[in-house]
Amino acid sequence: MSRPLTMPRTLWAFLACCGLVAAGAGCNRSSDADDETPKKTSKKDDLKISPLAGKLGTFDEGRIEVPLPKNWKESVNEEPADNDPNENLGRMNTGSQRAPGILVKVREYPDFKTLGESDLRKFVRKRADEITKERGFKKKLDVKQLNLKGGFNGCVYGYTVNIGGKKFDRLTVETVVDSRLYTLELFAVKGLREESRPDLYAVAAGLKFPKMINKPSRGRGADDEEEATDEESEDADSEKSADKEKDDEEMSDEEE
Numbered sequence: 001m002s003r004p005l006t007m008p009r010t011l012w013a014f015l016a017c018c019g020l021v022a023a024g025a026g027c028n029r030s031s032d033a034d035d036e037t038p039k040k041t042s043k044k045d046d047l048k049i050s051p052l053a054g055k056l057g058t059f060d061e062g063r064i065e066v067p068l069p070k071n072w073k074e075s076v077n078e079e080p081a082d083n084d085p086n087e088n089l090g091r092m093n094t095g096s097q098r099a100p101g102i103l104v105k106v107r108e109y110p111d112f113k114t115l116g117e118s119d120l121r122k123f124v125r126k127r128a129d130e131i132t133k134e135r136g137f138k139k140k141l142d143v144k145q146l147n148l149k150g151g152f153n154g155c156v157y158g159y160t161v162n163i164g165g166k167k168f169d170r171l172t173v174e175t176v177v178d179s180r181l182y183t184l185e186l187f188a189v190k191g192l193r194e195e196s197r198p199d200l201y202a203v204a205a206g207l208k209f210p211k212m213i214n215k216p217s218r219g220r221g222a223d224d225e226e227e228a229t230d231e232e233s234e235d236a237d238s239e240k241s242a243d244k245e246k247d248d249e250e251m252s253d254e255e256e
Helices: 010-036 118-136 192-204
Strands: 052-059 064-069 073-075 087-093 101-108 144-148 152-163 166-176 180-189 249-251
Touching: 010 152, 010 249, 052 087, 064 087, 064 101, 064 192, 101 192, 118 152, 144 192, 152 192, 166 192, 180 192
Parallel strands: none
Antiparallel strands: 052 064, 073 087, 087 101, 101 180, 144 152, 152 166, 152 249, 166 180
């Protein structure tokens, strides 16, 4: 009777070690794949932006083309308040009511040429100081930088006003092109501002400047700043306006 084949113990040990090594290598490959995580999506890609559906018009002697978000239309322009240094270029809304509405403004702004990412930190800080003084706020307004698809570089800030005993929200986006400060000001019923934020951002992202002379500066200058924010409301103590449509306008003391 033949004896069963046997394998030396040393050979068994050798094969076992090889198996462990192979298994270990396989585990390592699996772990590496599991650890791979997708790159973080930039905040500008996360922001909700409404679709566009037309053009409000070309303003400022052909320097700026302003688009219309879907379901918005041109409305009667407003005269600026006596203490407002801006020129009102045009206005849009969604229906017969004043709110929600977006007002387009412009003024000379020699401090910057055309905003690029490297300018934003300085621009945001400067505007925070200027707006606080212009509006007569007792505490500094929270201004954030805003970057949108299409190359928009600017800032965003918001606050609440009292008009005729009713509260309204304002959300404002600004940029500078060829030393001109362009402002988009959303006016909404208190608590309904966020419904129109994607529309405001759509207008900003869709702005065109056919006569632009100075291209945006290159490079990064605001690595430690937020690209955009959904929480930049600020109430202050008091502000009075000579706007023809408003008898009295005061900033709310209530924190949002």
